[in-house]
Amino acid sequence: MDGAELAARLAGAYRRQAATAVRIDGLQRLSAGASAETWRFERIAGGAREPMILQRFTGEKQFTAALDKRTQGLVQRAAHDAGIATPRVDLILEAADGLGEGFVSAFVAGETLGQRITRAPELARARGQLAGQCARALADIHRMGRDGLPPLPAEQPAAMIGRLRRAHDGFGVRLPVFELAFAWLQERLPATVEQRLVHGDFRNGNFIVDGGGLVAVLDWEAAHLGDPLEDLGWMCLNAWRFGQIAQPVGGFGGREELFQAYEAATATAVDRQRVRFWEVFGTLRWGVICQWFGNQFITGEVPLIERAAIGRRVAETELDLLDLIEGVE
Structure with missing residues (x-):
């Protein structure tokens, strides 16, 4: 579908759904993600212009448990x-x-590239506030009621581990460090907690930052009901530090800074061991996702060199898992 047809269909969608005469101007395709294409355009209605973003599912197979784009939009709304x-x-x-x-x-204007968020001189002041701002944003998400949310999967740790195990086994490659991590997680299953809305992919690279810090949270495709501390563990993965490994929270903050700000925002104590469980789980999950991307290249399903490059990162997750399990920073 070319840009002119896409613009015409978008205008038609507004006409059908909002009963509003809308013109679409300046339609421009931005860099495509793994499962969606993103377009920027200006919506013109009643003489007013507003910049907008369109995200469309490309039809490409996604890793397990990703929400469809309609449900993702409903959650974000x-x-x-x-x-x-x-x-x-x-x-x-x-x-x-x-x-x-x-x-x-x-x-929403701002920076989304993780490497720039962790290094750009003009974001230095923002980096000093980001960990606390992320904690408060997560607290807001976790206290959301279910009214207005579409039906979402309710996740339990044992089932999540089992699904990850089956995905890993499907590649036919047994990795000793992954076997150790699966066993470590099974031996330390956390107690059941009240399920809350979990973002599922809250990390550096999935939010917008400007000179004042956090502006907006993006990418709700992994949202589900579950243990809110899962989000804190995922936030601390080495993969999301973009080389700034001494700063566990997104490459810009410390764990205690995140935990204490979250405690202040929620008036609840953060169980550090439970967060560690989720950080190990998240690292293993990312490792299996890297396997999945690499396998897409090997089989020819998606013959892009980027998939091969991500597949090579399995080895990084093995080292990260050993460090986490052994308590090495």
Whole structure:
């Protein structure tokens, strides 16, 4: 589908759903993600221009448990309506729109590239505040009620480990460090807690930052109901530090800074050992995702060199797992 047809169908979607005459201007494709393509455009209605972002599902197979784009848009809309700092969802595509799965949200200015967030001189002041801001954003997400949310999967640690185990076994490669991590997790299953909304992929690279710090949370495709401390563990993965390994929280902050700000925002104590469980789980999960990307290249399913490069990162996750299990920083 070329840009002119896409713009026409978008305008038609607005006409059908919002009963509003809208013109689409300046449609520009941005870099495509692993499972979606992203377009920027200006929505013109009543003489007013507003920059918008369209995300469309490309039809490419996703790793297990990813939400479809419609559900992702509904979650983001509910989060925005609840006061969470996330872009306003303007339109959720329907079958009649002829554009597949997707949604349109307001454009939010700022930086999303993890390497720039951890290094850019103009973001130095922001980095000093980000860990605390992330903790408060997570607290806001975790206290959200279920009203307005679409049906979401309810996850338990044992089932999540089992699903990851089956995905790993499907590649036909047994990795001793992964076997150690699976055993470590099975021996330390945390007690059941009240399930809350979990973002599922809250990390550096999945939010927008400007000179004042955190502006907006993005990428809700892994949202589910579960243990809120899963988000804190995932936030601390070495993979999301972008080389700044001495700063466990996104390459810009310390664990205690994150935990203490979260405790202050929620008036609850953070169980450090439970967060460690989730950090080990998250590292293993990322390792299996790296296997999945690498396997797509090996089998020719997605013959892109980027997939091969991510596949090579399995070895990094093995080292990270050993360090976490042995308590090495």
